[in-house]
Every structure is written in structure tokens, then in C-alpha cells.
Amino acid sequence: MSARLTTQSVTVRFHGLTALEDVSISLDQGEILGLLGPNGAGKTTLVNVLSGFTRPSGGTVKVNEIDLTRARPDVLARRGIVRTFQSVRLFQRMTVRENVQVPVFAHHAGSVEGEQAAQRALEFVGLAEESDRIAGSLPYTQERLVGIARALALEPKFLMLDEPAAGMNDVEGAQLVELIARxxxxxxxxxxxxxxxxxVVMAVCERLHVLRGGRTLASGPREEIRRNPDVIESYLGGH
Ligand SMILES: Nc1ncnc2c1ncn2[C@@H]1O[C@H](COP(=O)(O)OP(=O)(O)OP(=O)(O)O)[C@@H](O)[C@H]1O
Ligand SMILES: [Mg+2]
Structure with a gap:
């Protein structure tokens, strides 16, 4: 059965600041949902909530009807909810393969299955040949790919990628997007x-969710978002 990850009316407050207010989104297995919004809109905070790194002040996180609002990141990862980070966090002195295996082994405890999952992920991102290289010696773009391989090795049901193409040039970014689309x-x-x-977003995401100032500005199929006057005015303006 295909699963759906949802937030219902999620609110996050940091002391005086409301980072998210009443945000409801859904992500189906098999789709690519684009999450948009200007800097500080609450995108990373929403991913933090979905992956258990931030507890919301209100609202729920569910997979189908199962409430996971208070679940820890490792519990959510076991349930197939996995994320990458906006800035890469690799173990510099470990090899590429070890970096990808670390989270897998935390789940499968060194099984052959885990090794195979790590190998598959490295092949998928095109880094199988670099497996024995020390992670600290990788160029930036490949470092980011290792981050994605690491997440894929957990064979997620839901994968959240926080600005995976940040810092890449246009060609690298376009290649990465092709990979993500697959x-x-x-x-x-x-x-x-x-x-x-x-x-890029319009090319690869069938559905988009747009945040502004912690609130949902618009949500729907890409054609609808492209034509949405609020989105055009506040976010797409000039593009
Ligand atoms: N741990 C925290 N403590 C206090 N405020 C925070 C914390 N994390 C995020 N914020 C604030 O919450 C708001 C939303 O931040 P968030 O990082 O989710 O935005 P974003 O949409 O990911 O932005 P960017 O495009 O710059 O990555 C911002 O005003 C930010 O300063
Ligand atoms: Mg962010």
C-alpha cells in the first residue's frame, strides 16, 4: 500500500518567533513535491518537524493514520522518513563507503543487506568508484552526493532534500536534478x-507548496502555482 506523510496545522514557535503557523502539507510515496519560499520562510523548520528534529508547538505529523508527532529522528528513519541537511555533515576521515554505511548499520547492525543498500545508493548517485576514497578529499559536489546516498541507503519511503543543489554550478545542479527526478x-x-x-522546481515537481513568513501562501499542482497571483507577486516576481 502506498503511504502518505502529512502535517496537520503544524505550528512552531522559538521563544517569541513563530517559524511556522498552521501549516498542513502532504507527501505521497512516488511523487516529488517542491517546497518553496524565501529565506526564513520556514522550509527547513518544516523538514525538521517532519523528520523529528524539532517538536512542533502544535499540530500533528502522521504517516497514513499513525501519529508520529513526538517520535525521535531515529524512530522516524526506521519508519522510512529520512532527510538530508542543508549543509553537508560527513565524517571527514572515513571513506565514502563508510560514510554511507554509518546510518544503515545503525539500523541493520552490519548486515549484508545494509552493505548492499549502501552499495546500491553509491551506484545510484554515481560514486561507486569513489567508495574507498577518504570523504575529506572529495570535491564539494561529490560530498553533497554522498549526503544523498547516505539518505537513500536507508531505502526511505519519504525523502526530504534540503537545498541539495546549493553551492553547485548550473551544470552540476542540472545533473543533480536529473538524478533526483529518477x-x-x-x-x-x-x-x-x-x-x-x-x-528546476517547475521541471521536476508536479506539485508545489509555497511558504511565506511561516504560513502557507499556496499549495497545488505546478500549473496552478505558476498562475497564482500571490505567488507571482511575492515570490516569482521578476523570474
Ligand atoms: N532553532 C531556532 N531558534 C530560533 N529561531 C529559529 C530556529 N530555527 C529557525 N529559526 C527561525 O525560524 C525562521 C524560519 O527558519 P528556516 O530555517 O526554517 O527558514 P528556511 O525557509 O529554511 O530559510 P532558508 O531559505 O534561509 O534556508 C527564521 O526566522 C529563523 O531565523
Ligand atoms: Mg532552510
Whole structure:
């Protein structure tokens, strides 16, 4: 059965600041959902909530009807909810393969199955040949790919990518996006993609959710979002 990850009316307050207010989204297995919004709109905070790194002040996180609002990141990862980070966090002195295996082994405790999952993920992102290289010696773009391989090795049902193309040049970014577009077919998971490059988002995401100032500005199929006057005015303006 295909699963759906949802938030219902999620609110996050940090002391005086409301980072998210009443945000409801859904992500289906097999789709790519674009999450848009200007800096500080609450995109990373929403991913933090969905992946258990931030507890919301209000609202719920569910997979189908199962309430996971208070679940820890490792529990959510076991349930197939996995995210990457906006800035790469690799173990510099470990090899590429070890970096990808670390989270897998935390789940499968060194099994052959885990090794195979890590190998598959490295092949998928095109880094199988670099497996024995020390992670600290990788160029930036490949470092980011290791971050994605690491998440894929957990064979997620829902994968959240927080600005995976940040810091890449246009060619590298375009290659990465092609790779991301193939994830649902290859892994059967839903992908939530945070990405600022509008042509990229429009090319790869069938559905978009737009945040502004912690609130939902618009949500729907890409054609609808493209024509939405609020989105055009506040976010797409000039693009
Ligand atoms: N741990 C925290 N403590 C206090 N405020 C925070 C915390 N995390 C985020 N914020 C604030 O919440 C708001 C939303 O931040 P968030 O990082 O979710 O935005 P974003 O949409 O991911 O932005 P960007 O495009 O810059 O990555 C911002 O005003 C930010 O300063
Ligand atoms: Mg962010």
C-alpha cells in the first residue's frame, strides 16, 4: 500500500518567533513535491518537524493514520522518513563507503543487506568508484552526493532534500536534478525537494507548496502555482 506523510496545522514557535503557523502539507510515496519560499520562510523548520528534529508547538505529523508527532529522528528513519541537511555533515576521515554505511548499520547492525543498500545508493548517485576514497578529499559536489546516498541507503519511503543543489554550478545542479527526478521510480519513495531555482522546481515537481513568513501562501499542482497571483507577486516576481 502506498503511504502518505502529512502535517496537520503544524505550528512552531522559538521563544517569541513563530517559524511556522498552521501549516498542513502532504507527501505521497512516488511523487516529488517542491517546497518553496524565501529565506526564513520556514522550509527547513518544516523538514525538521517532519523528520523529528524539532517538536512542533502544535499540530500533528502522521504517516497514513499513525501519529508520529513526538517520535525521535531515529524512530522516524526506521519508519522510512529520512532527510538530508542543508549543509553537508560527513565524517571527514572515513571513506565514502563508510560514510554511507554509518546510518544503515545503525539500523541493520552490519548486515549484508545494509552493505548492499549502501552499495546500491553509491551506484545510484554515481560514486561507486569513489567508495574507498577518504570523504575529506572529495570535491564539494561529490560530498553533497554522498549526503544523498547516505539518505537513500536507508531505502526511505519519504525523502526530504534540503537545498541539495546549493553551492553547485548550473551544470552540476542540472545533473543533480536529473538524478533526483529518477529517485521515485528507483526507490519508490516520495521526495520533498527544497530548491530555489524556479525552472528546476517547475521541471521536476508536479506539485508545489509555497511558504511565506511561516504560513502557507499556496499549495497545488505546478500549473496552478505558476498562475497564482500571490505567488507571482511575492515570490516569482521578476523570474
Ligand atoms: N532553532 C531556532 N531558534 C530560533 N529561531 C529559529 C530556529 N530555527 C529557525 N529559526 C527561525 O525560524 C525562521 C524560519 O527558519 P528556516 O530555517 O526554517 O527558514 P528556511 O525557509 O529554511 O530559510 P532558508 O531559505 O534561509 O534556508 C527564521 O526566522 C529563523 O531565523
Ligand atoms: Mg532552510
Amino acid at each position: 529517485i521515485p521510480a528507483q526507490y519508490g519513495c516520495g521526495v520533498l525537494l527544497i530548491e530555489h531555482n524556479m525552472p
